Each structure stands twice: as structure tokens, then as C-alpha cells.
Amino acid sequence: MGLTSQSLGYTGIVLALACVAVTVWLWPRLARQGLRPVLGRLGAIVMTQLSILCAIGIVVNSHFEFVGTWDQLLGNNDKGPVSVNEGGGGYAAVGDMKGGLVQPAGPQGLDRVTGLPQGTPDKVGKVESVRFIGRRSRAINPGFVYLPPQYFQPQFQRQRFPVMVVISGYPGGIMNLAQHLQVPQNAGRLIAQGRMQPTVIVMVRPTIAPPRDTECVDVPGGPQAETFFTKDLPDALKSAYRVGRDPSAWGAFGYSSGGTCSLQLAMRNPTVYTSAVSLSGDFVVKDDLTTGSLFGSGKAAAQRRREHDLLWRLKHLPAPQISALVASSRKGEQGYGDTMKFIRAAKAPMRVDSIILPQGSHQFTTWRREVVPALEWQSRQLTFPQDTEPVPPSTPQPSPGSEKGADSKKGSGSEKGSDSGKESDPEEESDPE
Structure with missing residues (x-):
């Protein structure tokens, strides 16, 4: 999957939307008190933000071609x-x-x-x-x-x-x-x-x-x-x-x-x-x-x-x-x-x-x-x-004037x-x- 390919852009967008949907679905469960729910909320926010930023970056790079290949990126x-x-x-x-x-x-x-x-x-x-x-x-x-x-x-x-x-x-x-x-x-x-x-x-x-x-x-x-x-x-x-x-x-x-x-x-x-x-x-x-x-x-x-x-x-x-x-x-x-x-x-x-x-x-x-x-x-x-x-040695030389339009x-x-x-x-x- 190329760095500027449409398929990579669509994949990034779909993953970002999936992260948003999962965050919305899990949010009521993460709204409780305690260390684990707090860490869960922070993790959901970070993952959602990262996925959105990555999707935007992929789409923008695909359009403007800042980096053309994975080798260039790495x-x-x-x-x-x-x-x-x-x-x-x-x-x-x-x-x-x-x-x-x-x-x-x-x-x-x-x-x-x-x-x-x-x-x-x-x-x-x-x-x-x-x-x-x-x-x-x-x-x-x-x-x-x-x-x-x-x-x-x-x-x-x-x-x-x-x-x-x-x-x-x-x-x-x-x-x-x-x-x-x-x-x-x-x-x-x-x-x-x-x-x-x-x-x-x-x-x-x-x-x-x-x-x-x-x-x-x-x-x-x-x-x-x-x-x-x-x-x-x-x-x-x-x-x-x-x-x-x-x-x-x-x-x-x-x-x-x-x-x-x-x-x-x-x-x-x-x-x-x-x-x-x-x-x-x-x-x-x-x-x-x-x-x-x-x-x-x-x-x-x-x-x-x-x-x-x-x-x-x-x-x-x-x-x-x-x-x-x-x-x-x-x-x-x-x-x-x-x-x-x-x-x-x-x-x-x-x-x-x-x-x-x-x-x-x-x-x-x-x-x-x-x-x-x-x-x-x-x-x-x-x-x-x-x-x-140059004409290859095995190729007969053209007669004078045979190359129409040769004048610069x-x-x-x-x-x-x-x-x-x-x-x-x-x-x-x-x-x-």
C-alpha cells in the first residue's frame, strides 16, 4: 500500500472514524470513578486524536506529496x-x-x-x-x-x-x-x-x-x-x-x-x-x-x-x-x-x-x-x-533531403x-x- 495511494487514505479515514465510534460507545463505562476509568478515558482521547491526526496527515501528504514513499519517510x-x-x-x-x-x-x-x-x-x-x-x-x-x-x-x-x-x-x-x-x-x-x-x-x-x-x-x-x-x-x-x-x-x-x-x-x-x-x-x-x-x-x-x-x-x-x-x-x-x-x-x-x-x-x-x-x-x-x-554502421545512410523538417x-x-x-x-x- 503506497504512501500516497488512495487505499491508504481511505484506510486512515476508516480507522479514525472507528476510533471515534468506539470512544463514544465506551464512554459511559469509562465515566466511573477510579484509576482505571480515568486511564481508560485518557487512552481513548489519545488514540482518537492520534488516529484523526494520522488520517489528516495521510490525506494531506497524498495531495501535496511532501513524502512520496515509505523509504523517504523512514x-x-x-x-x-x-x-x-x-x-x-x-x-x-x-x-x-x-x-x-x-x-x-x-x-x-x-x-x-x-x-x-x-x-x-x-x-x-x-x-x-x-x-x-x-x-x-x-x-x-x-x-x-x-x-x-x-x-x-x-x-x-x-x-x-x-x-x-x-x-x-x-x-x-x-x-x-x-x-x-x-x-x-x-x-x-x-x-x-x-x-x-x-x-x-x-x-x-x-x-x-x-x-x-x-x-x-x-x-x-x-x-x-x-x-x-x-x-x-x-x-x-x-x-x-x-x-x-x-x-x-x-x-x-x-x-x-x-x-x-x-x-x-x-x-x-x-x-x-x-x-x-x-x-x-x-x-x-x-x-x-x-x-x-x-x-x-x-x-x-x-x-x-x-x-x-x-x-x-x-x-x-x-x-x-x-x-x-x-x-x-x-x-x-x-x-x-x-x-x-x-x-x-x-x-x-x-x-x-x-x-x-x-x-x-x-x-x-x-x-x-x-x-x-x-x-x-x-x-x-x-x-x-x-x-x-548517429546512424548505426549497419544502417544505410539516408539520401540528402530525405529527413523532412531537419532544419532547426x-x-x-x-x-x-x-x-x-x-x-x-x-x-x-x-x-x-
Whole structure:
């Protein structure tokens, strides 16, 4: 029975209700004088309270996925396999990679999501439930990977696909990306309609050390979240999937804390991610009760803190050569003012586009309106085909021009509406529903 499974949640609720019923039934017998009745009443109260708290904890964890497995709960993850698959030139199926950097996982709630691809992968695509092993950060993080239909089609068998790393908010988990934002479902529809190029979409959470909010920061003496997202995760994906090697094929995407991460990752690591989407993200990383101390202490801490302030970076450091899309609402979102400051501060070679709603809020109702135009926008930034796999010696070389569509699609300023700081309303661009 998985830690995030529905059956465990139902079991916890039933046991809690049973404890309440037993307490009510026994209470008249425990109402007498004497040591034993008093101890009985205390025991009944304690057991009832514990069962209720456990049931609430199980349900909340199932929804937000603070802890994904029993091993994580018991602290048994430190000895997980971290070997790198090298050589051979091929890609094993994830189900066969028991010693690799991408390993098969249980459903992780994926079995509760509606609208996922149903059918043969070469027709509808596929969503895999996996876990990523961080060779440097030593992190083990759950994830979903969406593979488009083209990934399985013979005419694309030598091509590497662009990648979107889609990051959930905190404390939410990867289930929110599939269930509430419906990222793979929307991507599948857009690809089928020709509004988005075939893309591998990787869905992960922003923290690598739950329940602590690591904010995609390398904490001195603590979790190395930035290292995970900029080194471990790309290495893992390249070892298991046909994905692009060049940064032009990689983009980060997120909402709330995930949006904060996506901007931080691209602006601080433009040789890894060349585009970023931030739906209601912040522009500075700060310590709070959920993060603890992210920057350490002493003089170096102040500098690390400044370098995670994106407005400070735009003012004092050269602008990175990336494209960014930021989304906010004039009314209902506290971050609107900082969003406009960020747009105005951007300078070449960086380009910033925006989705500004008349009114919205910091919740899925708003982000669902923005996710489709945001997916389309980022798709235009990524190159595909990014590059190709070498032809095996036994395979005849194709004649020139036989690989239709082999020219890379540029993502720097060639698309309509790419002027820096341009606002767009998704109601005018397209209807995300």
C-alpha cells in the first residue's frame, strides 16, 4: 500500500472514524470513578486524536506529496543507486534501468489523473512515472515524463527532442501538474493541433528535501537543489531519453515557487536553460519558516542572497541571453508590481514577454487560463529537431533531403509578438480551455 495511494487514505479515514465510534460507545463505562476509568478515558482521547491526526496527515501528504514513499519517510534513501549509464549509443526503456539515473516508480498518483494518453504510444504519446537519482546532489526526486507520439514513430527514431522542465509550486507536488494544470493533456492536444512542436515534458517538484522548501538553491552545507536542476536532472534525462544536448533545446517552466525556480535557473544558468516561464513567480528568494537558512552566514551569505535577487542581477550584472515569459494580474496578485519592474529592467540580449490578466489570484483558476498560451510560447523558443542520433554502421545512410523538417527552428526573436516587455492576454491569444 503506497504512501500516497488512495487505499491508504481511505484506510486512515476508516480507522479514525472507528476510533471515534468506539470512544463514544465506551464512554459511559469509562465515566466511573477510579484509576482505571480515568486511564481508560485518557487512552481513548489519545488514540482518537492520534488516529484523526494520522488520517489528516495521510490525506494531506497524498495531495501535496511532501513524502512520496515509505523509504523517504523512514530515511532509507541515502544508499540509492547512482550509477551512470554510458556508451552503447542506445536508450534503454525506463523499466529496464534499475541501476540508472532514471528509474521506474509506482503510480505516484498518476492512476488518479484523468485525460492521460490511452492507446499505443506512437499514436497518443505516453506518460511515465519515474524517480530521478542525483549523482552530485545525492537527491532522489519523483517525476512524471511525457513523451509525445513522435518520440515513438519510425521517422523520428534518430532525432533528439526539446525538453521542458515543468516545476510545481510549494508545497504542491507533481500530481498538481498532471491533475490541476493538466500539463501533459494540454501538451498532447497542442501537439496534435500543430500549435506546439513535439516536446519531452518533465514534471518535478521544486524541493529536493521535503518538507523543506529548497527554492532551487544550493544551500551551504545543506541540500544542493540548484545542482540537481542544472546538472543532475539534465544528465539523468540525457542518459535515458533522446533529448537535445544543446541549451537551445531546454526550457524551464513553473507556477508559484516553481515559477520562481524557473527564472532563477535560466538567469543563473543560461548555458543549461535558454528560456523560462514563470506563472505568478517571485523575483527574489528569501528565507522564511519553510526554507530555513538558504544562504548560510557571514559575508558570503549576503552576496549569495543578492545573487538570488533577479532585479539586483539585472541592475548589476550583464543580462543573460535567454527568453522569459512572466505572468501576473493587475488586480488580485501581490506580485504584479514586481512583475512590471522586472519587465522594465530587462535589457538585451535578454527578452521578456508577459501575460497580464485584468484580474486573477494565486491559485489554479488563474494558472489554468495561462498554461496553454505559456506552453505555446515556450515551444516557440526551443529548437527541434535539435540534433540527431548517429546512424548505426549497419544502417544505410539516408539520401540528402530525405529527413523532412531537419532544419532547426530558431527561438530568438523570430516569432510574432516577441518584443521585449510585450503584454498579452490569453483570452486574446487563445482559449486555454
